Amino acid sequence: MAEMSQFNSDDKAAAAAQENPVGKVKLADEMAAARTILAMDRTLLAWIRTALSLIGFGLALVKFLGRSSLHDLSVPRGDAHSIECLGLGVMTCGLAFLLCGAIDYYKAAHKLRMDNFGISVWSRSLIMCLLLSVLTIVTIVGIIGELLH
Numbered sequence: 001m002a003e004m005s006q007f008n009s010d011d012k013a014a015a016a017a018q019e020n021p022v023g024k025v026k027l028a029d030e031m032a033a034a035r036t037i038l039a040m041d042r043t044l045l046a047w048i049r050t051a052l053s054l055i056g057f058g059l060a061l062v063k064f065l066g067r068s069s070l071h072d073l074s075v076p077r078g079d080a081h082s083i084e085c086l087g088l089g090v091m092t093c094g095l096a097f098l099l100c101g102a103i104d105y106y107k108a109a110h111k112l113r114m115d116n117f118g119i120s121v122w123s124r125s126l127i128m129c130l131l132l133s134v135l136t137i138v139t140i141v142g143i144i145g146e147l148l149h
Contacts, residue, residue: 033117040108044125047101048132054094055136061087062143084147091140098133102126 066084109121 030117033112033119036112037109037119037123040105041123041125044101044105044129047097047104048125048129051094051097051101052132054097055091055139058087058089058091058094059139061090063087066147084143088140088143091136091143095133095136095140098129098136102129102133105129 062084066087105123105126106121109119109123109126112119113121
């Protein structure tokens, strides 16, 4: 008898869902929006990972193969300067990756917000990306200042 009442309640729920497809569509839209937001976060984190790799490689070129570290070796000053410029260029590319990822994320989140999905444009991933961008700018400016003196 209990199985019969459970079966009847399942049939009633299915019938109600067929009569009111709006609730079902709304749930599907919300789930699609959630998947889209998670995909946007994964994409931004991939941009950040790539950018940090470039920034780290550029910093290694500047600090470990630059003039100050090659001073003891018999490496011509011009070659060390070229390595430092290459390192700064690689770091700048990493900064560009961070900014491109942040802009891409912001545009996609803003579009979802305009489509009334009620999401916040300012996610933790975006804030982290922007903070890393500021830190990278400060590092590049500091290295340039150090090289000019």
